[in-house]
Amino acid sequence: MQALFDDNPPSPCPSPFNLAGYVLAQAAQQPEKTALSIVTPDHADTWTYQRLERAVRGVASGLAAHGLSPGDRVLLRLGNTVDFPIAFLGAIAAGFVPVPTSAQLTAPEITKLAHEIEPAMVIAGPGVPLPTTDTPVITSAGLEAMFSLDPTDYAMGDPNRPAYMIYTSGTGGSPRGVVHAHRAVWARRLMWSGWYDLNLDDRLLHAGAFNWTYTLGTGLLDPWAAGATALIPGEGVSADQLPQLLEQYDATIFAAAPGVYRQILKTPLTIEMPSLRHGLSAGEKLPEATRQAWTNATGTNVYEALGMSECSTFISGSPLRPATAPASGYPQPGRRIAVLDEAFDPVERGHPGQLAVSSRDAGLMLGYWKAEEETKAKFHGEWFLTGDMVQMGEDGAIAYLGRTDDMMNAGGFRVSPVEVEAALTQHPDITEVAATEVQVKADTTVIAAFYTGAKTADENLQSFSAERLARYKQPRLFIHMDALPKGGNGKLNRRALRASWEAAHD
Incomplete structure (x- = not known):
């Protein structure tokens, strides 16, 4: 369907x-x-x-x-x-x-x-x-x-x-x-x-x-x-x-x-x-x-x-x-919406794609x-085209995966930052977390998790994420911060996190 x-x-x-x-x-x-x-x-x-x-x-x-x-x-x-x-x-x-x-x-x-x-x-x-x-x-x-x-x-x-x-x-x-x-x-x-x-x-x-x-x-x-x-x-x-x-x-x-x-x-x-x-x-x-x-x-x-x-x-x-x-x-x-692939055709339910709303709305x-x-x-x-990546269930329910430019690539798999963040916020020491893909070498990127709360050993966070996320979804870097950057509307600015980290490690 x-x-x-x-x-x-x-x-x-x-x-x-x-x-x-x-x-x-x-x-x-x-x-x-x-x-x-x-x-x-x-x-x-x-x-x-x-x-x-x-x-x-x-x-x-x-x-x-x-x-x-x-x-x-x-x-x-x-x-x-x-x-x-x-x-x-x-x-x-x-x-x-x-x-x-x-x-x-x-x-x-x-x-x-x-x-x-x-x-x-x-x-x-x-x-x-x-x-x-x-x-x-x-x-x-x-x-x-x-x-x-x-x-x-x-x-x-x-x-x-x-x-x-x-x-x-x-x-x-x-x-x-x-x-x-x-x-x-x-x-x-x-x-x-x-x-x-x-x-x-x-x-x-x-x-x-x-x-x-x-x-x-x-x-x-x-x-x-x-x-x-x-x-x-x-x-x-x-x-x-x-x-x-x-x-x-x-x-x-x-x-x-x-x-x-x-x-x-x-x-x-x-x-x-x-x-x-x-x-x-x-x-x-x-x-x-x-x-x-x-x-x-x-x-x-x-x-x-x-x-x-x-x-x-x-x-x-x-x-x-x-x-x-x-x-x-x-x-x-009363709404008419679709989830589209890169050719702007509707995907099958259960597959990720870009959320779109009818121009007649x-x-x-x-x-x-x-x-x-x-x-x-x-x-x-x-x-x-909304720029939001989502997945529609068989019953029509919409799961948000992140912005199209926030989606991460791990070993050929597209990974939603929202999914990674949802898993890590269950950790008792973490108050907020933002996941994004950062470049560590000229030809290498990894998933990084920037978080606030009590500073926690990377080994602790790695084992915690391993229990909740598939291997390719697990962050390779955990960076503690006093606060996460946000826009005027309170939304996480993952782009700013990625840019600042890469500039500091260039």
Whole structure:
């Protein structure tokens, strides 16, 4: 059987359409319900649907009054405050295209991006570096003054027109602007049952900052579109305080990256979370040991999702269909995906290949900003090539093997770094591990394991891996590190590890 999955496509996105108007439609149905609470152990800043929509539409009025034209880019330079989602949705409501960027970018970095983005306006929070351009700037104070302006109507239009742009590092390591259409939020409905099991009564606490796209989608837009309540930790909340917040604010769903789950589990959990139904994980592969430790500590399961900036998540486990390790999940109902060989033909189930998603998927990007050729290179016929290596089981379950450029070659066998890492994280002295192929001679490469935690004798680690991995999968080098390099989204940067080690041993 070929590694194809083709479910009935969902209903098409309505037209005319506005992403912000769709997300905040609950303001008319349940205006006094809590849409958002920014929570700490001592305080909760609560926003009802009515208050939230009023602020968003006020910002839309304010931006329109500055003379922007439909489709103009608005560069967001905001920190971890509620200003971020309000500015994001306000721009979209008025027909403009917000471009969120990390507040950690330096002035030279954001200046370079600004020359590429060519924004008509910058919205800036205090202390966030700005581009050295002549672009007009609205401060946080100016933005917040717009909250009380007379609300404007949503700018309705073609659901296929650009709605927002986000930046991703991509496989090449250089930032690329990913342009999404208004319809992208409609496609996210497939996650409600395919991943979240989200309903009107849920209170979803997301551990991420406002200006992370995982938080924006899973933590805010989806709960609001479904009429649920979003909970976001306030400034200064640490990972060890999250269990208290889950209990204190009756969270029913918890969403976080794997690293947050690991941080929480460093100390024994002593707080019960009776309202919690389950957890969600995305951003990188969730180690099975972390998943099991969370279940043992809380009595709840964690459901993993696999996706990318270009198409959000489209593979996931869920309470309605749990995935068994090592699989990350199943194609969400309504998706069409394939696992392809190097000739872009579907492989047989049980064989590794590159994950591809149909170009007909409503959640797929419009393209990379100012990179037409690079956009074309990601498509082959119907398929958008994700760059992820996976394996589809007979039942359709998808096991993640790593990025195509992260796959290792050992004696002619292709080896997944994820498989090696999953085996080694079971060692009691290891907290994190990254496996990659490094060159030790001009014509020789070996598998190396870079790890954090207690420094352990190589002989100990070699015998440990020999009990769990085939000979050709076992690392030949074990390198202890204080920390592993990661990108801004928290994902392991195996390429940087390989480059730094080879440079030091050239």
